[in-house]
Amino acid sequence: MDVTMNVNGDEVTRDVEPRLLLVHFLRDELRLTGTHWGCDTSNCGACTVWIDQQPVKSCTTLAVMAGGHDVRTVEDLDPGTGLDPVQEGFMLEHGLQCGFCTPGMMMTARWLLDKNPDPDEATIRECISGNICRCTGYENIVRAVRWAANHEADATANQPEGASA
Amino acid sequence: MQVPAPFEYERATSVDHALALLERHGPEARVIAGGHSLLPMMKLRLARPEMLIDINDLSDLDYIKIDSGEIAVGAMTRHVSILDSALLAEHYSIFREAEKVIADPIVRNRGTIGGSFCQADPSEDLSAVGAALRATMVIRSSSGTRTVAARDFHDGPYQTLVGPAEMLVEIRFPIRPGSGSAYEKVERRAGDWAIAAAGTFVRLDGDTVADCGIGLTAVGVEHFACGAAEDFLRGKQATADNIAAAGQICHDAADPQADQRGPVDYKRHLARELVTRALTRSAARARGEKV
Structure with a gap:
């Protein structure tokens, strides 16, 4: 069909x-x-x-x-103008080793940050509890998501006055 | 690769349309909502429906509302909506506590309350909640609507009283002012099925248990409920000793199967412990304590 x-x-x-x-x-x-x-x-x-x-x-x-x-x-995720902050975070914080879980992790992380721009560690861990990683022990994944959250907060704070997102 | 056997697929545009399709295609047709119970069964070929009727477009079955002194929840309401519902949380803590430990956030975005009940998995969480709260199941067919008590709804593992040309459309929970409720689950890892779980409510008159409900899942009690423990507790003081004694009755009533999740004695131990904890917290909440 x-x-x-x-x-x-x-x-x-x-x-x-x-x-x-x-x-x-x-x-x-x-x-x-x-x-x-x-x-x-x-x-x-x-x-x-x-x-x-x-x-x-x-x-x-x-x-x-x-x-x-x-x-x-x-x-x-990459709109053609550069990596999404979540992707950057995974890269800079070594949020992956083999990379198999990474696409799913990033799609879940992007969803989380869209609804909660400043999640604490427990919230991040709960949110990715349906995404299994067998390499990292999750520490670096949590750091990667936090990196993206901080980066996006900084970007918003540093926006020139009057500019819209 | 796990692939379901071939089937035909049609989307229902209304409940009446879904019922007409069920009638036309007979007992080998199945309704699919979130699909997170049915599709895994189909992949393993444990289920081989010839026809799938997709009811995801039936947004009129997606609601949580007060209706005639009860909370009515539409069958297409997804787990995430139950978890986030301020209305449910206001009346019953059990929903948020149970939903937090049902699968994971991504699965909860798709899975529905109707699907959970109709899958009738003997380890399913909401079935214990429905049994504890003595919910009413509203079932529709082309000839009308009938209701079945949640404690009569399951006809055995993976079997319900919903007939081939019928659909579960709503689950109704009585509102009980002055009550408290709680859910306790032990699982091997985040998102897994329960090794054992218990859901309870307690309604107090002073410190006397005016009414209570005890639901259990994964431990082999009939209809997910332990009526003997409820009968014992009703009319008694909500003391730690009485609550522990109710837990012991659940331990004795449990008839679990040993499997990869644990041996029989461990699961019966959990039945006692989890019921005791859930009742203790339910009673505290009924007293207005923030626990």
Whole structure:
């Protein structure tokens, strides 16, 4: 059946089987391989993407269920003008080693900072509790998210008067 | 790769439409909401519906409101909305405490209360909450609406009284002024199913337990409730000894299975401890203490 959705700002239509999972739709049909396919059981969060501004696990969502909705993947974090602060934070604070969990981690972190620009460590840990990392022990991931929060706070504080975000 | 068996898919545009589709496609059709219970079952081929009816567009089933002295929650209400609901938190602490430990924030963005109840997993958290609060389940078919007590809703593991051409549309929780409630869960790791969990409410008249509810999950008590412990506590003083004795009754009533989450004696121990803790906190809240 035909499914049409908006992915990273572009409307896409494909003829898919209803049983195709969103993660495979993104990776195999659209070749957006930034979204990783991990545990297949909605535990690990490597497949986290946004649907209508909220992170979801795309291994536990049918592609047809995303029809008519806005999907955002990690490829859209960098708007073309440079890295998102979350991406910068992961780079500068060594928030990854193997990198497998990173796309999901960053999509969850971006969501967190959008609704809570100044999260404490416990809030960050709770928020990423559905994203599993087997390398870092999470310390550097928490630092990376805090780096992004601080960076964005500084950027807002240093904005010239009258400028809008 | 885990792939569900093939099926047909259609989106319902209204509850009536969903019911018509269920009638047309018969017992091999399934309703899908958040999908976080059904899709994993389908991937493992433990469920093989021939037809999926997607009800995610039915926003008229997504609400938490006061209705005729009860709190009515629509079946499409997602876990995140229950967690964040000031209305639910005002009347029952149990919701926020249970929701905080259901899966993880990303899963809670999708999973629904209706899906949780209808999956009827014997380790499911909201089923214990519904049993503790003696909720009422509202079930609709094309011929009308019927209600079933939460404690009668489950017909066994993964089985409910919802018929093939019926849909759970609402869950109703009685409001009990002067009561307190709490939820206690032990899990192996963040977001996991319970090794054991207990949810309770206590309504006090002075320091006498005027009414109480005790829900348990993952420990093999029938209908997620322990009526014997409730009967014991009702009319008694809410003392530590009486509460501990109610916990002991739950320990004795529990009939859990040993599995990778733990042996039988540990789970029965948890049933006692968690009920005792939840009752203690419920009673304190009923007295107006901030705990």
